[in-house]
Amino acid sequence: MKALVTGGAGFIGSHLSERLLKSGHQVWVIDDLSTGRLANIAHLQSHPSFHLAVETILNETVMDRLVSECDVIYHLAAAVGVELIVKRPVETIERNILGTEVVLRLAKRYLRKVLITSTSEIYGKSEKVPFDEDDDRVLGPTTRSRWSYSSSKAIDEFLALAYYKEKKLETVIMRLFNTVGPRQTGQYGMVIPRFVKQALSGEPITVYGDGGQVRCFTYVDDVVDAAIKLMESPAAIGQVFNIGNDQSITIAELAKKIKALTNSSSEIVFIPYDKAYEQGFEDMRIRVPNLSKAKRTIGYEPKIQLDEILHKVVEHFRQNEM
Numbered sequence: 001m002k003a004l005v006t007g008g009a010g011f012i013g014s015h016l017s018e019r020l021l022k023s024g025h026q027v028w029v030i031d032d033l034s035t036g037r038l039a040n041i042a043h044l045q046s047h048p049s050f051h052l053a054v055e056t057i058l059n060e061t062v063m064d065r066l067v068s069e070c071d072v073i074y075h076l077a078a079a080v081g082v083e084l085i086v087k088r089p090v091e092t093i094e095r096n097i098l099g100t101e102v103v104l105r106l107a108k109r110y111l112r113k114v115l116i117t118s119t120s121e122i123y124g125k126s127e128k129v130p131f132d133e134d135d136d137r138v139l140g141p142t143t144r145s146r147w148s149y150s151s152s153k154a155i156d157e158f159l160a161l162a163y164y165k166e167k168k169l170e171t172v173i174m175r176l177f178n179t180v181g182p183r184q185t186g187q188y189g190m191v192i193p194r195f196v197k198q199a200l201s202g203e204p205i206t207v208y209g210d211g212g213q214v215r216c217f218t219y220v221d222d223v224v225d226a227a228i229k230l231m232e233s234p235a236a237i238g239q240v241f242n243i244g245n246d247q248s249i250t251i252a253e254l255a256k257k258i259k260a261l262t263n264s265s266s267e268i269v270f271i272p273y274d275k276a277y278e279q280g281f282e283d284m285r286i287r288v289p290n291l292s293k294a295k296r297t298i299g300y301e302p303k304i305q306l307d308e309i310l311h312k313v314v315e316h317f318r319q320n321e322m
């Protein structure tokens, strides 16, 4: 099987590419290195079945060739990270919507199955626990730029479902909840790499808001397992799936856990959202996935729990990033 991985030099894309190569597939990666890093795929570059195009997915000439040569498409290229989204909203909206449009149009031309990576941001600030795939979305106003991410990914989902319904293109949507693991950087706001780096360097650990917001963290290998199973499952076609871990923790507890795990002397400080992001920033209070549809359809069960995830991330930071 020849797989095209858009965003393959990113955190999740690089882990997926590695796994596909290990399973004997040929892998083509396209990545513009906007948030992806060559260092993430340096260890794959000499593999005979690995091919890299440093290019944007908006380049239709290059994308046309890549899509025509592959069998399946894992579409991960997107603007990511709440901090980046708030700082550069034009890029977020354009890249997410136009990029997915190119991928789907070319997939239709060559009849290639596509896995679209979406996000739990889709649910917005709904406080329902847990989130089911068919739940209503609750979003803030367009004047708050955070919601542009949720809306841009929702357009991607609508488009993928429309291509399936109207044009019989095989599409599958995976809605990822907070995913973590080695190679994720804290540069774009993600909380675990930030806290780990802060703890290891003795800087203050910055909890935003009152720290009572709840998240569930998934290890990247569990996400990679799910992506491959969703791609291989005929029952998943034309469907949306939550992929995550349903073990929850507040961000204040997370800060304490990371401080203890690293034996850090860092102080835990609380920073108002207005200062951390922008005036009027709205956060999600609680975000927990219902995983029963993924379990039913592809036997999905997250294998790695938070303590082990934190150990792995701390180890990665100690060895590579500090």
Ligand code: UDP
Pocket (backbone or CB within 6 Å): 081, 082, 083, 178, 189, 190, 191, 192, 194, 195, 206, 207, 208, 209, 213, 215, 251, 283, 284
């Ligand atoms: N967060 C925090 N300190 C940081 C970075 C993030 O307290 O330095 C909080 C953030 O406000 C959110 C949670 O941690 O409530 C998870 O943030 P992340 O950006 O990792 O993912 P999100 O769930 O917002 O997509």
